[in-house]
């Protein structure tokens with residue numbers, strides 16, 4: 001009991017004990033002269049330490065004027081990383097636009113092919129082959145795997161194989177865009193999470 | 204001291220300083236300067252090192268202020284930085300300061316009345332004893348005696364359980380108690 005109470009003398013002195021513990025030590029101090037003496041000595045140590053507040057230090061004003069001159073510029077004035085450049089946000093926007101563009105080219109290619117096959121376009125197919133306006137569509141369709149079937153005479157089998165290759169090339173492009181988008185999301189997440197934690201650890 | 208009002212304006216100053224207002228930060232430094240200086244001085248046991256530590260502490264506090272959570276206590280947050288700054292300064296202290304420390308221990312010439320001399324000798328002996336404590340125990344003692352922190356606050360500042368705070372404080376105060384007792388014995392013998 002004595003050793004147990006002795007270990008609590010400082011906590012008692014600092015007013016950190018409550019309830020049962022406090023009552024126990026108060027009761028023990030009444031009966032134990034050794035603990036009572038030790039408590040007195042500990043109190044004296046604490047009083048003498050706290051009484052000695054003299055320090056050789058520059059005045060607050062002098063210290064502050066020196067300090068404010070040497071404070072470094074803060075690169076990150078806000079806890080929220082709001083300072084991310086607009087170019088950063090252009091990446092997902094660009095990817096989205098690329099996606100829409102490919103989808104549009106595909107839909108158009110399919111429509112034109114379907115129209116061609118059913119002969120709806122008929123003599124107007126010349127418009128596709130020679131017209132200046134169609135040059136961009138033809139180039140884009142080739143680039144992205146879309147092949148416009150200008151000859152309705154081509155066999156159904158040939159037709160199917162072209163459609164299948166269109167389908168795959170198209171999917172590869174879409175997959176590339178999805179992967180790039182994921183990479184961007186990953187990079188954004190890392191940026192967002194890491195910054196404040198690194199700073200906290202340096203404190 | 205008008206506590207509630209102080210707390211209000213301190214929150215405002217913190218916010219301004221977080222957004223880069225150096226004058227607001229200067230005011231915050233003014234409020235915590237005495238406490239930090241006392242803590243780092245007792246931690247370092249040397250005025251020169253303590254000044255470096257205080258400078259370093261307030262510099263780090265400025266850099267990291269944007270990450271301070273206003274719900275916490277700024278004083279405790281700064282004390283945490285100050286203790287770490289003092290330990291870093293001590294680790295990098297040049298060898299020459301040892302001689303300065305010895306010079307600082309020389310008894311004063313032209314001392315006043317005898318009781319004042321005894322008081323001063325006791326205070327010096329205690330300072331010296333604080334300085335010779337292991338860092339971990341010294342940090343707890345300094346935060347308790349000079350920072351006025353509760354055990355819970357010390358536990359938060361130093362990232363140790365309250366039980367560890369208690370055992371380190373027991374160790375530190377008991378060492379100082381022995382030093383003070385032997386100082387008193389020496390004086391009694393001298394006066395006998």
Ligand SMILES: [Zn+2]
Pocket residue numbers: 001002003005006028032034035036
């Ligand atoms: Zn006892």
